[in-house]
Amino acid sequence: MSLLLSPEAATARIRWLAEPSSAAWLEQALAHPMAVLIDHAHCERKAAGAAVQLMFRYLCEPGLGEVLSPLAREELEHFERVLALIKARGETLQPLKAPPYGASLAALVRRGEPQRMLDSFLVSGLIEARSHERMALLASHSPDAELRRLYGDLLASEARHFGVYWLLCEARWPRPLIMERLQELAQAEAAILRTLHPEPRMHS
Template sequence: MKQVTKINVLKKFTGIAWVEQAIANLDLILLDHSHCELKAASTALNFMFRYPAHTRLVRELTRLAQEELEHYELVNQWLERRGIPLAPLNAPPYGATLKAQMRRQEPDRLLDSLLIASLIEARSHERLGLLAAHCPDPELAKFYHGLMASEARHYGVYWLLADSYFDRDVLEKRLDELAIVESEILVNLYPEPRVHS
């Protein structure tokens, strides 16, 4: 299997089973990718509503939300090209299981929220890289390759925000704990093809 650059925060690398499942179900992966981009924009907006006094967070996530919506539109153009209608999908346990780890009291909630968002973006970067490396459609592979850098940047935005609001030692300890949970969620392949399954 072709490898992509490992994101240091991830504890385990995605295996060949996910790649094979994704490539065999590209239309479903594209539809799920559309959902992921919209959720990512919503996540950024939710941060802005919850923490309006955090000026740097609002500024950074305004740009990020705009970019996620641009990606949503680009993915939807691919859906239209391939004749895939927008439709609801069952969510894999990935996001809900990660969010269940979130502590409820501030400032712990802010730290956990930023780190969970960072982990999701890091995994997105890795998986889009695998799609770019293995997709049999050269144009779609090029599209995924083009999105990889954005996902890495988004991971970095959330990590840097966490680093600006919290002590580095506290951040790294909690990130390590959450990254272990993140990798454990993906040990068993979700039976329905998803970007995060």
């Protein structure tokens, strides 16, 4: 099967992303819907954990807990919804070997402060932006009506989540500095995805 993305789908309409997802990724994801669904559950769990980790790392940072705590709760609600669908289909949440995506992005986070905080926000935002873009593709192209509905329902939340990380950056750094670093990280994120992981994943 060969998939051709429409001009709209082939364009990264999210300003965080340097490049759109490939047709090869979409073809792989559509061919293995349950593997992607199970991985999606893991992604929601990890996103909640990442938000909580930032809250504890920057415990006294003004305004951080007020926005990241609701975000973490919403990610866990998404996890529960995806988990329920997995179970309804007679499957269980299985451990999956992670693709290099997350670890490769984490390795780009600088260690000194305040650069570490900025990079952490931007990397989290990039992951949310990519999730939003790929869920939009699945919501448009999946032959499974239930999966189309699931991914479509989660889109607005994902867009809001990467918006949260953008606002956290804007409240703390000048926009030119944010944009310069975002462009660097976005190019690196796109480069990671140019090599399709052999196992289907949300971020393969």
